[in-house]
Amino acid sequence: MTWLKHSIMFPSVFTDKLLRWVLRSGAVVSALVMAMIMLFLLVESWPVFQHLSLTRFITDSSWHPLEDAYNLMPMLSGTLFASIGALFLAIPLGIASAIFIVYYASPRSALLYRRLIELLAGIPSVVFGFWGLTTLVPLINQFHPPGASLLAGILVLTLMILPTIALTAYAAFSAVPNEYMRSAAALGLSRWGMIYGVVFPAARTGIVAGVILAAGRALGETMAVLMVAGNVVQHAESLFDPIRTLAANIALEMAYAMGDHRSVLFVSGLMLMLLVMTLSGLAGWLGKNRYA
């Protein structure tokens, strides 16, 4: 009965009530941050809303802000293609990595590989961009000029979001209770049968959480994509066409944008946020009651 000595019981009801209020305020502050950012974007893009009609962002001839053309659609499609392509590659690779660490590798190689993934998670986007610019782009250029393209953007984004998916999947897999495995073994399931049939459903919420985080990261990634994707504002017709994403556009032009141009850049930031809100809403609606 050693724990009696340290009186860990906190027997008074008051502590629980206090805790609840502390927790609630923490959560409210967290939720407020998004509201503040939204407000900020609205305030900064307001000047443009007053004298520019919204359809211009869809129907203008091209994106040439200094010549009063503000079509955001090609960049929207660029953003979507790059992120979806990256998720398409990163989800299998990330989950495979997590499965390897938990179910296939020897303890030493599991640790080693996990360290590798954790390090990959910490490499700055500029280093990925830099490596992409000096190594990946010339490589792609050999096959199909100009090299800086949607493909380069997808590959670099994959490398960046893969650790997120792998590490959250790893945490989810580790949390699956051991009794499940023992029951599966007792029933004579093969290793993959156990993983596919027992572990995946049990860890599904964790994996989905990781994928959503990774998708958010992919949509908002700025630096690396700016360096390797070519930055030409156009709808991509092949994997080798250069594209520009909304986030990269803000980074590229904000430094030198004045007046209307600057406000339109904030509008594109708002558009990106709306995109993320729609996707999150969709994911939430599809996975309703995923915790129940």
Next chain:
Amino acid sequence: MCARNKCWVIFVVFFIIVSIWPNIGSAASKKLIVTGSSTVAPLVSEIARRFESMNNGVRIDVQTGGSSRGINDVRNGIANIGMVSRTLKSNETDLQAFPIALDGISVIIHASNPVITLNQQQIIDIYTGRLTNWKSVGGRDARITVVNKAEGRSTLELFLDYSKLKNSEMKPHIIIGDNPQGIKTVAGNTDAIGYVSVGAAEFEINYGAPIKLLPLDGVDASVANVRRGIFPLSRSLNLITRTAPQGLVRDFIEFARSTQVHDLVEAQYYVPVSVH
């Protein structure tokens, strides 16, 4: 468990001390805030460091964010001095500009490209997409990869001025942001053509980058020629203020334009501005 609690307490106390300590007994030092162009920032950082070492108790914080940030911050009073990598426009007459260096802009191609020179019309044709193969200007049989700069940059505007084109007429294959990105792009692609600051290009060539500068209108692109004033395309790097500079601001601007920093300007491969 008691030992761990002690650790946390010590950590928190240490952290608080670290946050407060400098405010205890620190003399009120004079401070300048300089913001603006990222091209000018490395040079001004070095000048600021030398100024600080010569004047005790002065602190000059240099921040980047682009030429437009420099202009906005100076107008709003957030910064004392702004940095812009171009001359002020006609709607910016409420500000005063003080050039501290000159920089040329020229066309670069890969070092292995056999082409030695291009005239103005050829450059215009390449950038508008009328000429698409190096063959037609005396090079290899390969598609030209056109590298352009992002909208709003002073290098782009100068180039558009020189070629008398509008940005919507350009047909680039790659668009880049800052000069080193342009240099790395051309260095990694044997069939690329781009335009960057002459100083940046010469610097990188000395470090072994496989690019070469093309002469413009018959004049070789070099920092020396920019200094002689015979190079056709150049821009001035400026410090700007909202009002006539006084006190510390004036001291710093004069220092930045004096001969005392000529070696710093040249170390960045720009051309110092001689002030009489």
Next chain:
Amino acid sequence: MLDISAGRSRYIFRDRLIQLLIYTAVFFVSAVFIWILADLVRGGISHLSWNFLIDSPRDAGRTGGIGSILVSTILILLVALVVALPLAWTTAVLLAEFVPVTSQFGTMVRYSLQVLAGVPSIVFGLFGNAFFSIYLGLGFSILSGGLTLACMLLPILVSTAEAGLRAVPDTYRMSAAALGMSRTATLFHLLLPAAVPALAAGLLLGIGRAIAETAALLFTSGYVERMPGSLLDSGRALALHIFDLSMNVPGGDAPAYASALVLVILLLVINIFSMKLAFGLQSKRIMPA
């Protein structure tokens, strides 16, 4: 791990195929990482030295070292963590333990965090500048940068912590209730220690993201390469320094590579240290099931 040899021959082929695919994926990922690391080493090892870690940058960073930059980076990281961890973990505990799954408040909080995860880092930087630097008057400072980073880290920390807490089996909670422990006690002495692996994984992911951040810090903690004297001073973060050297300063490639190497090593050290700490904590409180 439990080794289940495939008793049914029907599934041997399928299992082996999947194993092959998984090993290929792992090989591919490792190969790319080693490739990148090799490029970093090749480009920067000559520039690395003990002095590099201690000196301040000179000649726009091309010579000298990164001493002042390392100090700024660690300070920014500490500020971000000190602010974000309590906020994030309280939110996660609330979402996992005290709020019904279908409650509107809970859904709204989760939703807003998911959206936050998708905001571009440059928008965070501009927001941080407008709110922390200008509106709150902190100016270009380590404090501004740390607070902005804390906002960026919230989604990662909350998401992983909530997942970790939910994965703790309900038997723990029921046993605690049977013993008459208050919910606060259950939380601090049972649930949090049990969820430590997930919390630590989230923390490391967050630290990785924070150290790698460039655009958000450019407008908040700034560009000044001097050794910071206080939290209100401007200080350049390591990732920003790497960006400046590789993309803004001509001839800065070698120190950029070297700085990137230092960053990776720093991250490795943080990882090893916090994993040891986390598991030490867990084994003291709770025996592994």
